[in-house]
Amino acid sequence: MIEERLLYKFRAESKLYMKGDVIFEEGGTPNFYYQLKEGKIKLNNFKEDGKEFIQNIFSEGQSFGESLLFIEVQYPMNAICLEDCQIISLPKTSFFDLMNEHPEVSFGLNKALSQRLYYKYIMLQNLSSTDPTTRMISLMNYLKSFHVKKEKYAFVVPFTRQQVANLTGLCVETVIRTSKKMVKKDIIRIKDRKIHY
DNA sequence: TCATTAATTCGCC
DNA sequence: GGCGAATTAATGA
Numbered sequence: 001m002i003e004e005r006l007l008y009k010f011r012a013e014s015k016l017y018m019k020g021d022v023i024f025e026e027g028g029t030p031n032f033y034y035q036l037k038e039g040k041i042k043l044n045n046f047k048e049d050g051k052e053f054i055q056n057i058f059s060e061g062q063s064f065g066e067s068l069l070f071i072e073v074q075y076p077m078n079a080i081c082l083e084d085c086q087i088i089s090l091p092k093t094s095f096f097d098l099m100n101e102h103p104e105v106s107f108g109l110n111k112a113l114s115q116r117l118y119y120k121y122i123m124l125q126n127l128s129s130t131d132p133t134t135r136m137i138s139l140m141n142y143l144k145s146f147h148v149k150k151e152k153y154a155f156v157v158p159f160t161r162q163q164v165a166n167l168t169g170l171c172v173e174t175v176i177r178t179s180k181k182m183v184k185k186d187i188i189r190i191k192d193r194k195i196h197y
Numbered sequence: 198t199c200a201t202t203a204a205t206t207c208g209c210c
Numbered sequence: 211g212g213c214g215a216a217t218t219a220a221t222g223a
Contacts, residue, residue, distance in 0.1 A: 160203090160204065160205085161204075161205065161206095162203090162204065162205085170211095171211065171212070172204085172205080172206095173205095173206085173207090173211075173212075173213095174211070176205070176206065176207090177206095193204090193218095193219085
């Protein structure tokens with residue numbers, strides 16, 4: 001993320017969005033750098049059959065859409081608010097001005113982009129696996145890697161079953177069935193419907 | 198508190 | 211794995 005002070009210096013604007021609001025859509029032209037100040041958003045696609053696949057879910061402090069600013073393409077996904085959000089947006093030209101004048105910020109951005117890429121590598125490998133247990137475990141491993149507590153069961157998966165399903169490409173029922181199997185194998189625990197890993 | 202909606206779970210194919 | 215129905219949780223009037 002980029003310091004807010006710096007963003008505003010470059011004419012960034014803060015906007016409020018409601019749950020379910022669309023920030024940008026597949027096919028649209030990327031013109032802004034977005035940074036989440038408050039709330040959660042998802043990047044998703046809808047497959048031919050109408051099913052949703054979630055590319056990623058972001059929360060406070062994370063930026064999104066920036067990787068598309070460097071190349072002349074259209075958005076390959078939608079960005080939708082999962083809850084009410086406050087989002088800071090910076091126009092593309094200002095974004096580049098900022099990058100030019102603050103190379104240290106540019107370096108930080110590289111780091112963030114590398115992190116995204118890493119996630120994609122993990123998930124790509126993940127999706128090629130047919131075993132639902134493997135899919136869920138690699139998603140959880142990834143999520144837990146950001147978590148401070150590394151002890152077993154210390155991490156609570158911050159998603160609903162539905163969201164886990166959409167992130168892994170599994171169906172809800174499979175996520176539920178697989179979760180139960182994993183509880184028996186002592187891989188996870190479930191408390192108040194939340195998955196502890 | 199009741200009604201509505203979303204999420205979760207279960208049974209059956 | 212997918213579908214429909216039952217159950218439970220969350221949200222709002």
